[in-house]
Amino acid sequence: MGRFQFRLPDIGEGVAEAEVTVWHVKPGDTVREDQSLVDVMTDKATVDMTSPVDGVVLSINGEVGAMIPVGAVLVELEVAGSGDGEAEAARTAPPSSPEPAASRADPLPPVAPPVPASGAFVPRDITPGLAPVAAPSTRRRARQAGIDLRNVPATGTAGRITSYDLDAFLAHTPDGGGTAPVAERYARRSGVRDTRIIGLRRRIAEKMQEAKRRIPHIAYVEEVDVTQLEALRLDLNANRRSDQPKLTLLPFLIRALVRVVPDFPQINARYDDDQGVLHAHDAVHVGIATQTPGGLMVPVLRHAEARDLWTLAAELTRLSAAARDGTAQRDELGGSTITITSLGALGGIATTPVINHPEVAILGPNKIVERPVVEGQFITVRKMMNLSSSFDHRIVDGYDAALFIQRLKRSIEHPALIFMD
Structure with a gap:
């Protein structure tokens, strides 16, 4: 019998270390070739590390949440034969293809x-x-x-x-829940559950902290009348072809954004504050903040300026689904120039969204509600929506932020402008 040391391989793209997120084995376990040993997370991807050999686990190195450098021993196995040659082969073998962060x-x-x-x-x-198909966290809970x-x-x-x-x-199982007796519902509770913030949740926390630390935010909220736009949207949906996707508010908002940003190049931009350089983009790559069971992700709808309403709607549907079910590709999760975050029906009255660093602006449409509005000497009921926004005050002055939103508001309230040359 020999010993086999499985080391963290070079995952590529300049990755020097990875975070241990889930262990699938423990000392004493017998493992087969290609069996999952451990999941590790880099900046954008979770990688399932599998065993290249059969053996018995002697030791595992690195608790969940620990950062492990490339080349460090992750698992030591007892294997048939000397083990040395196989260990060397494993160190030089390419790693399995990483899955996207949402996977x-x-x-x-x-x-x-x-x-x-x-x-x-x-x-x-x-x-x-x-074998059932499920995420490691689901398997662990089970x-x-x-x-x-x-x-x-x-x-x-x-x-x-x-x-x-x-x-x-x-x-719906006898031991899995149900309605608690009255005495239990009013009983005092004193438990405390400690949860280590690791993996994607930690990446989100770090990114939000960096954005708030580095960017002086200025928030701006404006009320927008979407009555005409909603009428147009409902009519287009009622008369769409069977091969056309259903339209939501977002494709219209993106088309309005595409029409307005050429006059505000400093807003459709990324600011490298380390080098002191603002990269203003002609292309409009819209980040779509998407809530997934694992946390917030931002897939990117590329070249929005080259898409019509229907192709925007189709791409929005595809990207959101890919983020949620874990099929989003690595290059679909970065490179946005401006971000939209929407909570849909839960949108509330107003929000103060956090800018997706290193961008300089983010838009947050809130929920649409019917409100009484004074028009001359009459009061009418209109469909109204608050449009929230945040800007990097180092780059965007308050006046320019307000002017940008007012121009956006005009396009939304008079949707014919969205389609005019």
């Missing part, structure tokens, strides 16, 4: 898992030898709850079991 997050289910009228939860058929994931109905892409599927399963 470790469970997608939002399109529908809730089916529950019969009787309230009994029906597990899916168990196929011998069929193990802790003593749940066989093969019993859990899947609603995710390609049969993936999401965290919501597991929640639904636990809620």
Whole structure:
């Protein structure tokens, strides 16, 4: 018998270290070739490290959340033979292809898992030898709850079991939840749960902290009448072809943005504050802040200036789905020149969005509501929406920020302007 040292390989793109996010093995475990050993996260991707050999785990190095340099030993295995040659081969072998950062997050289910009228939860058929497809966090929760994931109905892409599927399963099993007795509902609670902020959540925290630390934000909120735009949107949706996607507010907002930003080149830009250089872009690459089960991600809709309403809507749908179900590619998660963040029906009255560093501006449309509006001597009901925004005050003066939003408002309130040359 020999010893085999599995080291963190060079993942590429200048990565010098990676964060341990999930261990799939422990000392004493027997592993087979290609079995998952550990997940590590770089700046933009989670990589599933698999064993190149059969063996028994002797030791694992690096607790969850630890940063491990390239070349450091991750796992030591006992293997048949001397082990030396195989270890050297593993150190020089290329790593498995990294998955995009969103790939470790469970997608939002399109529908809730089916529950019969009787309230009994029906597990899916168990196929011998069929391994369930689920994120490491979901598998860990299932193990802790003593749940066989093969019993859990899947609603995710390609049969993936999401965290919501597991929640639904636990809620409809005898030991998984239900309504607590009155005495329990009013009992005092004193527990404290400590959760280490690691992986994608830590990357988000670091990016938000950097943005607020480096960028002096100025916020601006304006009320916009979207009555005409909503009428146009509803009419276009009612008469669209079967191969055309449904239009939301965002394609119209992006088209208005594309028409306005050429007159404000300092806004469609990225500021390198280390070098003191502002990179003003002709192309409009719109970051779309998207909430996923794993946290906030910003896939990028590229060259919005070259797309019409329908192709914008189709690309928005594709990018949002890719971010949520983990199929977004690395080059789709960076390089935006301005970002839009929308909470949809939860949009509230106003927001103060955090700029996506190193950009200099971010837009946040809020929810649309019907409000009474004074028009001359009459009061009418109009569909109104607040448009929130934040700007880097080092680059964008308050006057220019207000002028930009007013120009955007005019295009939204008179949507014919969006399509005029």
